[in-house]
Amino acid sequence: MTHxxxxxxxxxxxxxxxxxxxxxxxxxxxxxxxxxxxxAAPPPRLIDCQSxxxxxxxxxxxxxxDRDPVVRVRDGVRTVVMGDWRRKILSHYSDVDAKLAAMDxxxxxxxxxxxxxxxxxxxxxxGADVARILNDFVAGVVQxxxxxxxxxxxxxxxxxxxxxxxxDRCAASLGMRGILLYTNLAGRFPDEPxxxxxxxxxxxxxxxxxxHPALPVTAQQVKGYEMISTLGNMFDDTLALTRIIxxxxxxxxxxxxxxxxxxxxxxxxxVGRLDHQVTVLKxxxxxxxxxxxxxxxxxxxxxxSPLPPAxxxxxxxxxxxxLLFASDHPWVEPRLIRDxxxxxxxxxxxxxxILSGNAASLFRLPA
Numbered sequence: 187m188t189h190x191x192x193x194x195x196x197x198x199x200x201x202x203x204x205x206x207x208x209x210x211x212x213x214x215x216x217x218x219x220x221x222x223x224x225x226a227a228p229p230p231r232l233i234d235c236q237s238x239x240x241x242x243x244x245x246x247x248x249x250x251x252d253r254d255p256v257v258r259v260r261d262g263v264r265t266v267v268m269g270d271w272r273r274k275i276l277s278h279y280s281d282v283d284a285k286l287a288a289m290d291x292x293x294x295x296x297x298x299x300x301x302x303x304x305x306x307x308x309x310x311x312x313g314a315d316v317a318r319i320l321n322d323f324v325a326g327v328v329q330x331x332x333x334x335x336x337x338x339x340x341x342x343x344x345x346x347x348x349x350x351x352x353x354d355r356c357a358a359s360l361g362m363r364g365i366l367l368y369t370n371l372a373g374r375f376p377d378e379p380x381x382x383x384x385x386x387x388x389x390x391x392x393x394x395x396x397x398h399p400a401l402p403v404t405a406q407q408v409k410g411y412e413m414i415s416t417l418g419n420m421f422d423d424t425l426a427l428t429r430i431i432x433x434x435x436x437x438x439x440x441x442x443x444x445x446x447x448x449x450x451x452x453x454x455x456x457v458g459r460l461d462h463q464v465t466v467l468k469x470x471x472x473x474x475x476x477x478x479x480x481x482x483x484x485x486x487x488x489x490x491s492p493l494p495p496a497x498x499x500x501x502x503x504x505x506x507x508x509l510l511f512a513s514d515h516p517w518v519e520p521r522l523i524r525d526x527x528x529x530x531x532x533x534x535x536x537x538x539x540i541l542s543g544n545a546a547s548l549f550r551l552p553a
Contacts, residue, residue, distance in 0.1 A: 230528075230537065233545035234289065234297035234520060235396070235488050236447055236512035240280045241301055241323040244316060255304040268304060268401050270409045279516050282327055286334060292520035294513070295542070296551065299324055300338040300366045303400040307371040313342030317352050325360040336549060338364040338396060343371050343381055350387070357391050363549045364393050364445075368400040369426035376426060377433040385439045394443040394486075394548055397426055423451030428460065431481040432471050443548060445486040445510065449500045457482055457503075486548060488512035489540065494526045506536035510545050 245264060248257035254268045257275070264275040278284040289297060301324065306317040317340055324337040339356035341349040356362040365388055367376055376384070376397075388395050402408070402418030403425065427446045436442060446453075453460075460478045463469045474481075482503075488510045489497050501509060511527065513520035527540060545551070 230293055230524070230541050232292060232294040232511050232520065232524060233542040233551070234294045234513050234515070235445065235510040235545050236398075236490060237285065237289075237297040237299055237515045238279075238302040238517075239282065239285065239299065239324075239327065240275050241320050242280050243319050243323065244301075245275060245280070247316075255308050266304065268308070269405065271401055271405055271414055276516075282331070285515060286331070288515055288520055289334065292513075292524050294520050296333070297335055297515075298338055298364065298396070298512075298545075298549065299327060299335040300396075300398070301340060303368060303398070305340050305366075305368045305371075305400060306342040307344050307368065308401075309342075310344070313344050314348035314352065317342040317348075321352065321356050321360060321362070325356075325362070328361070336361075336363045336551065338362060338366040340366050340368075341384070343376075343384070346380065346383065349384070353384075353387060353391070357393060362393070363551075365395045366398050367395050369397050369422040370400055370403050373403060375429050377429045377435060382433075382435065382438075385435050385442050389439050389441040389443075392550070394445055396445040396447070397423065398447060399423055420448060420451045423448055424453045425451075427451065427453055427482075427485065428478075431478050432464075432474070434471065434474060436481050436484060437475050443486070444484075445488060445548075447488045447512065447514070448490050449496055450482065450485070450487045453482060454487075454500055454503050483508065486510050486544070489527060490514045490518060490523060492518075492522060492526065494529050497527055498530050501530075501532065501536070501540075506532065506539050507544060509540045510548070511541045 245257055248255055248266065249259065249264075256267050258265050258267055266273045266275060285297075301320045306313040306320065309316045321339045324339070328335045328337045337360065339353065339360070339362040341352055343349050353365070365384070367384070369376070371381065374381075385395065399419035399422040402414060402422040404418050404421050405414055408414055408418040408421075423446055427450060430436070430444065436444070457479045464471070464474070465477050483505065485504075486508050487500055487504060489500070490512050491497055511523065513523050524541075527537070532540075
């Protein structure tokens with residue numbers, strides 16, 4: 187058999203052999219080792235300071251009511267109705283397993299569990315009974331999952347005697363670790379004289395007070411374009427927090443631990459104007475020990491916001507020591523808030539404080 191002529195020049199095999207001979211160390215040197223891939227950082231451990239469930243017993247009670255708050259059922263979907271305000275109650279809004287799954291997906295190890303509005307103050311003479319049912323419901327979930335939840339209580343503040351008794355029961359018997367205080371109590375603000383005892387008692391019991399919007403007082407003004415949750419709730423946060431600051435409560439009760447949700451509503455962005463009005467133009471109370479912005483820096487703000495720059499501004503204004511991770515689940519997925527915070531690239535110690543450290547200290551959580 188005749189082979190084709192060989193091409194001029196060395197073959198690939200001959201070239202490699204020659205290269206090896208030219209580098210005597212190459213034949214015995216071990217193959218270069220590729221650097222091991224960096225170990226993935228463990229996911230952050232989060233404590234969620236705002237997480238809600240609807241209480242089925244109270245939902246059923248509202249279905250039977252003939253005046254607000256009521257629940258209407260249409261095509262199998264329940265909706266809370268209060269005047270022009272509507273809020274659907276989807277099935278997973280009362281589902282503990284669904285909440286645990288959302289927590290696991292985001293790395294939330296514990297959550298402050300509370301009911302959502304409407305609160306006991308909207309039920310008139312039934313308020314004390316409603317509060318007891320709601321608080322027993324939250325305590326029952328915590329009892330079944332003690333390593334995953336801690337409870338916040340609600341109070342029938344239209345009845346001071348009943349509210350005092352229920353608060354003491356929640357603290358002593360149910361192990362509640364905080365108080366959920368609505369930003370308005372059926373239209374009245376929590377700084378008004380009938381409710382101010384609560385701040386003193388909360389400090390005595392060493393329980394944080396967490397504000398939370400209810401049916402906003404501006405509901406009529408923002409009902410168009412479905413702006414009640416977008417603007418109305420944020421304005422309620424703003425009004426309640428500003429009134430508490432201007433009322434002097436934070437001077438009267440310096441040990442009070444107060445939390446405002448949603449990055450403080452709009453107050454952080456207009457507090458400079460409030461300072462100017464009070465300290466320069468002398469409008470408003472003149473008996474405060476500090477400028478309003480200084481009181482704002484004493485308040486904890488939760489970071490429920492879909493806008494990372496807003497989180498960054500709050501961190502710059504009040505400091506990482508005063509920010510708390512929260513999700514407002516089931517309306518917001520915890521992963522969204524987590525990822526927004528992590529996108530800021532804050533120093534690791536600040537991230538750790540916001541994600542869990544501040545909450546562990548604020549609520550006196552066991553390690």
